[in-house]
Amino acid sequence: xxxxxxxxxxxxxxxxxxxxxxxxxxxxxxxxxxxxxxxxxxxxxxxxxxxxxxxxxxxxxxxxxxxxxxxxxxxxxxxxxxxxxxxxxxxxxxxxxxxxxxxxxxxxxxxxxxxxxxxxxxxxxxxxxxxxxxxxxxxxxxxxxx
Amino acid sequence: xxxxxxxxxxxxxxxxxxxxxxxxxxxxxxxxxxxxxxxxxxxxxxxxxxxxxxxxxxxxxxx
Numbered sequence: 344x345x346x347x348x349x350x351x352x353x354x355x356x357x358x359x360x361x362x363x364x365x366x367x368x369x370x371x372x373x374x375x376x377x378x379x380x381x382x383x384x385x386x387x388x389x390x391x392x393x394x395x396x397x398x399x400x401x402x403x404x405x406x407x408x409x410x411x412x413x414x415x416x417x418x419x420x421x422x423x424x425x426x427x428x429x430x431x432x433x434x435x436x437x438x439x440x441x442x443x444x445x446x447x448x449x450x451x452x453x454x455x456x457x458x459x460x461x462x463x464x465x466x467x468x469x470x471x472x473x474x475x476x477x478x479x480x481x482x483x484x485x486x487x488x489x
Numbered sequence: 490x491x492x493x494x495x496x497x498x499x500x501x502x503x504x505x506x507x508x509x510x511x512x513x514x515x516x517x518x519x520x521x522x523x524x525x526x527x528x529x530x531x532x533x534x535x536x537x538x539x540x541x542x543x544x545x546x547x548x549x550x551x552x
Contacts, residue, residue, distance in 0.1 A: 356515055426518035426527050485517045 356427055362418040366411055373407040380404055408467060430481050438474035445469050491552035495523045497541050512536055525552070 355363065380403055383390055392400065415435065422428040446466045452458040498508050498519075505523070509516040514533070521527035522537075528549075529537065538545045 424514050424518055425530055425533060426521050427515050429527070430517075482517075485520060 356422065356424045358418060358421040358423065359427070361421065362414060365414045365417075369407040369410040369414065372410075373404060376407070377404045405464075408464075411471075412467075431478075434474045434477045434481070437477045438470045441473040442466050442470035490528045490549055491525065492522065492549045494519070494537065494548065497543075497548065498523075508540075511540055 380400060383392070383400065415431075419428060419431065422431065443466075446469075449458070449461060453460040494508075498505070503511075505516050505519045509519045512519070512533070518527070518529075522529055534545050534549060538548055541548065
């Protein structure tokens with residue numbers, strides 16, 4: 344597939360720009376759906392919900408976040424720049440390692456160490472923060488070499 | 490693996506961005522190859538060789 348040379352003139356590859364657009368759209372949906380659901384949860388006495396509606400409602404904010412993770416798989420299949428793809432693969436590997444280590448450590452601390460259990464979605468937050476941070480570190484290193 | 494990419498690029502007066510656009514890759518890719526941090530795949534090595542009208546082994550040497 345031939346692309347116009349100007350596609351690579353920016354800081355991001357065309358696949359990265361598409362990935363960023365899709366991720367921002369998913370985050371926008373998340374930001375829109377979360378507040379009303381949190382509000383409903385906070386006012387559960389006034390608006391009591393039975394199962395399975397309560398469970399279904401609680402899953403709505405999860406869907407855009409799931410889309411963000413699925414978006415990574417799509418991005419990797421679209422990225423034609425082999426070096427950038429390798430860098431993103433490394434980011435994913437580092438983020439997965441850190442998130443899984445945090446999950447295991449906190450799991451044992453909360454089960455056996457008397458620490459307070461935390462919501463499982465924090466594992467996803469750790470993954471995203473680590474992946475983004477490692478991406479910035481790689482960009483910074485790359486600039487230093489030029 | 491060592492390579493002469495930086496020298497060949499400089500001989501033609503191209504910046505890393507110029508070379509990246511000709512190869513249809515990112516500037517980071519060119520930079521990583523030039524500094525020896527990344528060895529390109531065979532298809533990309535062929536594209537580089539074609540661009541400079543040279544053989545792959547004249548650009549990349551076992552280091």
